Amino acid sequence: MTSGQADTSDLPADGTLLTARGVRSRAALLAAARLLFQRQGYANTKIADITREAGRALGSFYTYFANKEEVLEQMAEDFKAEIDARLTELDLTRAEPYDVIRDMCAVHWSSCRAHSAELAAIFQASMLDERFAQRWREIRFDARKKIAAGIRALDRAGLAQNPEPDAMASALGSMMDYFCYVWLIEGGEADRVSLPDEIAIETMARVLYRSMFAMAEPGLEREGGAE
Amino acid sequence: MTSGQADTSDLPADGTLLTARGVRSRAALLAAARLLFQRQGYANTKIADITREAGRALGSFYTYFANKEEVLEQMAEDFKAEIDARLTELDLTRAEPYDVIRDMCAVHWSSCRAHSAELAAIFQASMLDERFAQRWREIRFDARKKIAAGIRALDRAGLAQNPEPDAMASALGSMMDYFCYVWLIEGGEADRVSLPDEIAIETMARVLYRSMFAMAEPGLEREGGAE
Amino acid sequence: MTSGQADTSDLPADGTLLTARGVRSRAALLAAARLLFQRQGYANTKIADITREAGRALGSFYTYFANKEEVLEQMAEDFKAEIDARLTELDLTRAEPYDVIRDMCAVHWSSCRAHSAELAAIFQASMLDERFAQRWREIRFDARKKIAAGIRALDRAGLAQNPEPDAMASALGSMMDYFCYVWLIEGGEADRVSLPDEIAIETMARVLYRSMFAMAEPGLEREGGAE
Amino acid sequence: MTSGQADTSDLPADGTLLTARGVRSRAALLAAARLLFQRQGYANTKIADITREAGRALGSFYTYFANKEEVLEQMAEDFKAEIDARLTELDLTRAEPYDVIRDMCAVHWSSCRAHSAELAAIFQASMLDERFAQRWREIRFDARKKIAAGIRALDRAGLAQNPEPDAMASALGSMMDYFCYVWLIEGGEADRVSLPDEIAIETMARVLYRSMFAMAEPGLEREGGAE
DNA sequence: GATGAATGAGCTTTCATTCAT
């Protein structure tokens, strides 16, 4: 429920099975790493910090991971798996498209909140290391493709016009990713440090809906909004 | 025109005036730093890299800067000054609001392109160092305020409805900043590495306009778009 | 007997207990530091000198000490503990006051000889660093107080007169400290490089006794000295 | 009057005569060095500190001195010349030997006070650099010889007994030097930071007189002191 | 003479990774 780590966290890097003790140690290290990535950032976290936080010896880290990158890779995998899973679970058949978009934004926001450590670490690593930049591009690509597909469907249905669906999807995805980073990790904007979930989700949903449909979202139309 | 560096680049760390030779060296170091921040990132750039690239001795760096942070601070200042200046020059009285928004996006995009080194460095540093995160929040805050003001004006004029102008401004600003980072620095999305200026600018403008006005932008309406 | 280091040498910087191997390394580093402080002075000794002399890698130094100052602090502590202990062991009830004073001088001289590295380092550091000047003042303060107490006792007993016991104690203490430094570390006076223990001790004792009692010490009186 | 620097300060290292401008610069540098040696110590004073304090360019230092050592050497020379001169001026024919000793201590104390920068620098340098240790030994040697001569004279006159005049002179000289250092430069003892001139001088004189004569100094005898 | 930028050797400290116990 809390994460998708269960699938993989009991496996060492080389595929060998771990003893019960090993499983516990590995989990302790991953948990410590998450805590620290979130608290002090990925780059600022040393291997020694992780083992200290996990109450393990420094050398034990290398029993389970080749290096810090591997920890992050593991986390990124779990993170992506979870987002994918939750996006797949979405009910795309809801009558009102805005509700679908809103659900998607809610999933994105709550996943990012639940995995803020991973989000922080991936964002950071993507800026330090081209390999992780590539990984991050892959991770977010599914979401982009989904959005682009939605835009193309609208176009085909004559419901809206969008000459560059991929660029638009990239822009909207960038908004979602960085907006979550800003409010869930970086500490908000200069004049405000946090945002209620409800507002965050609606704001993202509104931008997505309006950008895709080029009209106001249903809730507001009824109130005699932009029209 | 290219930058606001002229104002400050003839001043060393302690406020004393530099000789002509000093001005040249300082500029060479800044140029080398820009090049390297862009090419290999801020965190991956060592002081020795900068001096080597600038064709200067290691120690010379410290004649002009106390450390790498100071270089970035200088760049950030210049960057912000330039963006501010260019946004101030914008003609806000153009008849068509979309044109104003488009101009703004064009300024943002071209500024980010011209200062991609600074953008890369600031983004990176903001993720490694809380002090720079704060600085980055300040730098981008003007743009957020401007967008929020636009949204509030539309609301007051009854042209659109937007219950959370600040959150919306943050989302749109995040989109602009990260979209520029992704395409100008990080190398695009998984399936594409670059975007023509025209498309990038229009995409951002479209998202801004539609989100703020909750309707299609003028160009498309005429073509019988979303309606 | 040789030192009070035993109490503390099995503790690393952070208070954790060391393994046997660690105890050995720490001791090796301290021994190397002592040797070098004595041979080439505190300020002239680099961390790399210490580790090389100890046959350890440079980085190993930092497993045990935060910096060179900490090494000295450790030594100073041990030095002070030893002098205190030896001064406490003195038999203050000997019938002849001169013998008590002579014993005290003997303890001081031999402690300084045994810990000439520490003495040299503390003296040097006290001149480079106000923090160590303060520490040095504290270290020597017990001895000053002891001398001043002796002077006051004589005054009260009507055996001598000394209007400024604290100033006198400072002068006598300065004599003892610097005289030891000069002959045990600096290399004596311009025309002579060393002094037999016996003469050094008697000279100090004589100055102390005469200054406090304002009369010749017993041994000489019998020989028909100053009277 | 303030110093003996006048004799030499208008001569550059190589014997060439300086222009009036040069004389002023050299003096400014020496004055700045004195100030800083006193304020922050010899070792902690950088060449750049000196030139900044003197309001001169960094490079100008090397017009007048080969390095910092040479500055100190110059100062030491002046210092020694002054002490020698003042000790020579002493009236050794005063009826009361205590008065002679007291005058000598007064000269020593006031010279050290007037030249505390030099004293601080020489003491420090003597602990960092064997060359200066040697120099310092030479500087203080005259004083030692004078004291030893006094002791020998007393011995010959049968007025006191002192089997080791040179060791005694070293002890008394060490007392005088370090006592002055402690109170004029280092900042006193742990419980007190300064001493009135009168008390400092009398304390030194008392230790000298009593140690040499093995009896109370005249002033106290009259008050029915030690007898 | 005066200036201050340029130089680079030298030192400190950090930390990922290895490996003997």
Add this chain to the structure above:
DNA sequence: CATGAATGAAAGCTCATTCAT
């Protein structure tokens, strides 16, 4: 498996000294 000491390559930064202007 666990442990934590050992290692040494990398940086960062300082500052005496030189030298072109």
